[in-house]
Amino acid sequence: MDKLMCFVNYTEMARVTGVPFNYLLARGQQIKVISQLYRNAADAGYIIPAMKSEGTDEQYEGATVIEPTKGFYDVPIATLDFASLYPSIMMAHNLCYTTLLDKTTIERLKLVEGEDYVHTPNNENLLGARKRAKQDLKVEKDPFKRAVLDGRQLALKMIEFTKGEVEAEYSTKNGYDHDAKVIYGDTDSVMVKFGCPDLPTAMRLVSAKFVKPIKLEFEKVYFPYLLISKKRYAGLYWTKPDKYDKMDTKGIETVRRDNCRLVSTVIETCLFKMLIDRDVKGAEE
Incomplete structure (x- = not known):
C-alpha cells in the first residue's frame, strides 16, 4: 500500500x-x-433539486440504433465495425482546418458559395445552428445532403444501410447456406448471425470486406453469445478459430461495484456455465 x-x-x-x-x-x-x-x-449560488433516482439502464445512453433481438445464441455471432467512423466522416466531407477559407481567398479566386465551397455555421449558438439545420432539412431534396444536415440521421442511415447490405449480400439467393440476420447494432458496429454453426466458416465469411462507401472490418466473433438488452451482453470472444481470447461482458452486474457479492458471484457462475461449459440447464438450476 x-x-x-x-x-x-x-x-x-x-x-x-x-x-x-x-x-x-x-x-x-x-x-x-x-x-x-x-x-x-x-x-455559484445555485442549489440542485434532490431527485429520486429511478436507476434505469438508460443513463449515459449513446446512439444505439438497431433494436436487439434478445436471446442466447449457440452459434457464432460476428461483429463488423466501421473502420474509424469519425475520421472517415471528416474525410468524406473535407472537414479540416486546412480546407478553411477566408473572405479574401473567396474574393481573389471568385469562388461561388454552394458550388465551390460550403459555409458552415460558426461563432453561433449551437441551438440556433441546430434550428437552421432543421430548416435546411425541410427544403433539401437530395437524400444524401439531407442525411448530412441531420447528423444523427446520418449515423442511423449508415447502420440501417449496413444492415440491409449485410442481409442482402449473405443470403441463400447469393449461394450462401443461410440467410444472415443482423441481431444488434450499436453506434459504429453491427452484430451478425450468419447462420453457420461453426467458427471457421463465420470467420471466413466476414473476412470478405465491404466495399465503399462504408469500410466495414471484422473485429471479433462471439460464440456463444447472450444478448440481454441494449448495451448489455456477454459472450466468448474469438479472434482466431483455435482458442477463445476471453469471456467478454458489457453492462452486466459482475462489474458493478455497488452490488452485493452474492449477485456478482451468481451471475458470474451462470455466465461460466452457459458460455464456457455450454450448460444452459445447469445455469438455470
Whole structure:
C-alpha cells in the first residue's frame, strides 16, 4: 500500500471530487461527477433539486440504433465495425482546418458559395445552428445532403444501410447456406448471425470486406453469445478459430461495484456455465 501510495492517491481523489473516502472503494464514477456538480453549483449560488433516482439502464445512453433481438445464441455471432467512423466522416466531407477559407481567398479566386465551397455555421449558438439545420432539412431534396444536415440521421442511415447490405449480400439467393440476420447494432458496429454453426466458416465469411462507401472490418466473433438488452451482453470472444481470447461482458452486474457479492458471484457462475461449459440447464438450476 505504501509502494502504490494507495492512501495518498485515494485521499487526494476524495479531496478533489468531494466524496467520502469509502465511496471511492464502494461506488462507481457517477457519484464523483455529481459531487463536483453540487460543489460548483453551491459556489455559484445555485442549489440542485434532490431527485429520486429511478436507476434505469438508460443513463449515459449513446446512439444505439438497431433494436436487439434478445436471446442466447449457440452459434457464432460476428461483429463488423466501421473502420474509424469519425475520421472517415471528416474525410468524406473535407472537414479540416486546412480546407478553411477566408473572405479574401473567396474574393481573389471568385469562388461561388454552394458550388465551390460550403459555409458552415460558426461563432453561433449551437441551438440556433441546430434550428437552421432543421430548416435546411425541410427544403433539401437530395437524400444524401439531407442525411448530412441531420447528423444523427446520418449515423442511423449508415447502420440501417449496413444492415440491409449485410442481409442482402449473405443470403441463400447469393449461394450462401443461410440467410444472415443482423441481431444488434450499436453506434459504429453491427452484430451478425450468419447462420453457420461453426467458427471457421463465420470467420471466413466476414473476412470478405465491404466495399465503399462504408469500410466495414471484422473485429471479433462471439460464440456463444447472450444478448440481454441494449448495451448489455456477454459472450466468448474469438479472434482466431483455435482458442477463445476471453469471456467478454458489457453492462452486466459482475462489474458493478455497488452490488452485493452474492449477485456478482451468481451471475458470474451462470455466465461460466452457459458460455464456457455450454450448460444452459445447469445455469438455470
